[in-house]
Amino acid sequence: MVLANFFLLPVAEKIRVYENQGADYTSILKIIHFAVIAFGVTYIALSLLLLKEHRRKISDQLSYVEKINLNWLNILIIGMGEIWMSVLVGNDTTTFACLALFILYTGYFGVKKVGIFTNKLEVQAQQYEEATSPVEYQKSAKGELLLSEVHLELLKLMDQKKLFKDPELSLDTLATQLNVHPNSLSQVINTLQQKIFYDYINELRINEFKTNALLPENQRFTLLSLAYEVGFNSKTSFNRNFKKITGLSPTAYLKQQHVQLQAAI
Known part of the structure; x- marks a missing residue:
């Protein structure tokens, strides 16, 4: 012009x-x-x-x-x-x-x-926007109680059924298991666990791996096979999340644990 x-x-x-x-x-x-x-x-x-x-x-x-x-x-x-x-x-x-x-x-x-x-990703993005926006029931004591109840059910479900072992676990799938709306579950994890869904699930996987890797009956398995067992779907994902959470590589962490165990004995 x-x-x-x-x-x-x-x-x-x-x-x-x-x-x-x-x-x-x-x-x-x-x-x-x-x-x-x-x-x-x-x-x-x-x-x-x-x-x-x-x-x-x-x-x-x-x-x-x-x-x-x-x-x-x-x-x-x-x-x-x-x-x-x-x-x-x-x-x-x-x-x-x-x-x-x-x-x-x-x-x-x-x-x-x-x-x-595809539309699937658009729906997921929309759900996320709704999940991160304020929800009215949070403003009341009743709302906080509901979030606490969902949180307790979440911890119980993860401890008993260990759903984090599913390598393709999603927020929607977990919400269905808990019979709650994905928005509510997202708020519980973000607020009470102070993590995003991805970090929360992978931290559970790492903790399960650390427990399993130290068991005598699992010494015959490779670290990667144990990583797949707890829900990881690639070596890269496992190593990156392990280093992020523990500050060490899986091999270095296990060596450190064995040294501490021998010293205690």
């Missing part, structure tokens, strides 16, 4: 402006240039923040986020930023080369990760 006068000029006059590096329009072009830079930086920054928030939402719904790898989307956003910078400081060759690679990358992962745009 600000360049409307330019587009209304005769062809010869447009050529003159172009050949003279934007003569008579330099001020407007500078404003547009800096506006484009500001818009591009803001768009990329907000996209990365939105992706980070989406990862957090997934962690509050599922106990197996390793199957939902969004690193490709992170790279996609960074790729958009590179195209933006190429338009501003590069030339036509670099810009079209970046654009071609971007389209190929988008096409490949668009097919491979088609499930990310």
Whole structure:
């Protein structure tokens, strides 16, 4: 719109402006240039923040986020930023080369990760939004009592049935077992356990692993087989969560426990 006068000029006059590096329009072009830079930086920054928030939402719904790898989307956003910078400081060759690679990358992962745009994920995100919003019954003593009751039932269920051993356990599945709404269960875990669903379930798995790994009858099994037994579905997930919770690798932790046991004897 600000360049409307330019587009209304005769062809010869447009050529003159172009050949003279934007003569008579330099001020407007500078404003547009800096506006484009500001818009591009803001768009990329907000996209990365939105992706980070989406990862957090997934962690509050599922106990197996390793199957939902969004690193490709992170790279996609960074790729958009590179195209933006190429338009501003590069030339036509670099810009079209970046654009071609971007389209190929988008096409490949668009097919491979088609499930990310299904209604199921949208429903999960909506449930999360509802679960993290204030609920009226929390404001009363009766509401707090209900949350405490759900919490006790949760602890009892995990101790007796050990549902965390299900490698694909989700918030909805656990809520069904407890006969409560997923929103209520999410609040119980976030408030009373002070953890998101993903961290809560994986901490239970790690604690179960530590108990099982020290039993004499389990010494003949590998650490990975014991990890699968308690609900982990990959070596990477197991090692990362173990290090996050204990500060040690599984091998180092067990060596430490054996040393302490021998010292006590």
